[in-house]
Amino acid sequence: MAFRNFIETLKSTGGEEDAMFANLAAAQLKRRGKDIPLKEKTGDIVRFSSKARKELEKRGRIVYVDLHGETLTELEEQTGMKIHLYGRKAEEAKTVSAMRGVEVAVNLDHAVLDKTYGEPFTDQLPILKTTNEPIEGVVFTHPQTPADALVIALDVNKQTGVNILPRYTRVGKDGSLIVGVLSPGVSVHVRDDFRPEESGDYVGLLSLAVPKAALGR
Numbered sequence: 001m002a003f004r005n006f007i008e009t010l011k012s013t014g015g016e017e018d019a020m021f022a023n024l025a026a027a028q029l030k031r032r033g034k035d036i037p038l039k040e041k042t043g044d045i046v047r048f049s050s051k052a053r054k055e056l057e058k059r060g061r062i063v064y065v066d067l068h069g070e071t072l073t074e075l076e077e078q079t080g081m082k083i084h085l086y087g088r089k090a091e092e093a094k095t096v097s098a099m100r101g102v103e104v105a106v107n108l109d110h111a112v113l114d115k116t117y118g119e120p121f122t123d124q125l126p127i128l129k130t131t132n133e134p135i136e137g138v139v140f141t142h143p144q145t146p147a148d149a150l151v152i153a154l155d156v157n158k159q160t161g162v163n164i165l166p167r168y169t170r171v172g173k174d175g176s177l178i179v180g181v182l183s184p185g186v187s188v189h190v191r192d193d194f195r196p197e198e199s200g201d202y203v204g205l206l207s208l209a210v211p212k213a214a215l216g217r
Contacts, residue, residue, distance in 0.1 A: 044101050045066050045101050045102065045103055046101060046102055046103065046211050046213050046214035047103045047211060048103060048105065048137070048138065048209075048211050049137055049211075051136070051137075052135055052136065052137050052138050052211070053105075055135045055138075056105045056135065056138070056209055059107065059132075060107040060108065060109055060110070061105040061106060061107045061209055062105075062107075062108060063105065063106045063107075063108050063156050063159060063160060064103055064104070064105050064106075065103070065104050065105075065106065065151065065152045065155040065156065066102070066103055066155075067098045067099040067100065067101070067102045067103075067104060067148065067151055067152070068098070068100060068101065069097040069098055069099070069100030069101070070097060070098050070147050070151050071094065071095050071096065071097045071098070071147055072085075072093065072094045072095070072096075072146055072147050072150065072190070073094050073095055075147065075150055075151065075154070079154070079185060080185070081184075081185060081186060081187055081188060082186070082187040082188075083150075083187070083188055083190060084187060084188070084189045084190065085190050086189065086190065086191040086192065086193060087191060087192035087193050088192065089176060089177055089192035090146070090177060090190040090191055090192045093145060093146045093147075093177060093190060096145045096146070096147060097145065097147055098145055098147035098148040098150075098151050099144070099145075099148055099210075099214070101214070102210060102211065102214040103210075103211060103214075104152060104208045104209060104210050105208070105209040106152060106156055106164065106206075106207075106208065106209075107207065108156070108160060108162060108164075110207070111156070111164035111206055111207065112164065112165070112167070112169055112204040112205060112206050112207070113127060113128065113131055113204060113205055113207050114204070115127050115131065116128070116204040116205040117167075117200075117201050117202070117203065117204040118199050118200065118201045119199050120196060120197050120198060120199045121170055121174070121175030121196035121197070122196070122197070124170065124175070124204070124205040125142075125205075127205070128140060128141075128142060128205055128207055131207070132207065132209075135209075137211060137212050137213065138209050138210070138211065138212060139209070139210050139211075139212050139215060140207060140208070140209055140210075141208050141210055142169065142170065142171065142205050142206055142207065142208060143169060143171040143172075143179070143206055143208065144171060144172060144173065145171060145172065146171050146177060146179045146190045148171065148208075149165065149169055149171050149179040149180075149206055150179060150182070150188055152164075152206070152208070153165040153182050153184075153188075153206075154182075154184060157182075157184045158184075163182055163183075163184060164206070165179065165180045165181075165182040165188070165206070166180070166181070166182065167180050167181070167202045167203070167204065168180030168181065168189075168191075168194075168202055168203045168204070169203070169204055169205055169206035170194075170196075170203060170204075170205055174196055175196040176192055176194075176195065176196055177190065177191070177192050178190075178191050178192075178194050178203055179191075180202075180203075
């Protein structure tokens with residue numbers, strides 16, 4: 001949770017001392033000029049079991065990323081990157097958070113599945129399903145928000161130096177938003193002008209492994 005959200009929580013308690021502390025914290029935040037990221041304790045992250053991790057690593061999923069509910073707005077403040085938003089849905093997505101308290105696993109060599117490029121969204125989803133054999137306690141999915149995709153791509157780049165989003169991935173349940181053309185530390189594009197039934201060689205699907213226990217919380 002970001003520090004700004006913490007301040008709002010203090011204000012909402014109705015306590016006089018909480019309100020005073022919230023005002024002091026808000027003044028310091030204004031002086032600082034950008035938000036302060038507050039991340040969950042390690043124990044708050046839902047992680048893969050050791051058995052699932054071994055199976056994932058056999059399949060090349062060797063990069064793990066923790067998600068803490070970041071939004072595009074927060075990421076822009078924290079990283080100094082320019083997030084280019086194109087379209088109403090892209091603008092609305094700026095304050096939609098990534099998954100919170102979840103560990104995800106990425107295959108570094110095939111983060112965005114090669115077979116999904118050039119396919120409409122309705123064909124990309126079955127490819128995602130058939131490409132990944134089941135693992136107990138693991139769900140294979142794709143980013144549900146632009147923030148999911150960006151947090152994961154930035155963290156992977158930080159860990160390995162590899163940019164997994166030089167092109168685009170679809171995000172969300174209907175595949176109407178795409179995120180990509182990432183230049184880590186510089187800029188990224190979020191667009192809503194690529195319809196789910198369309199296809200293009202530059203739009204694929206980022207494949208994520210997520211602990212089943214983390215879903216539906």
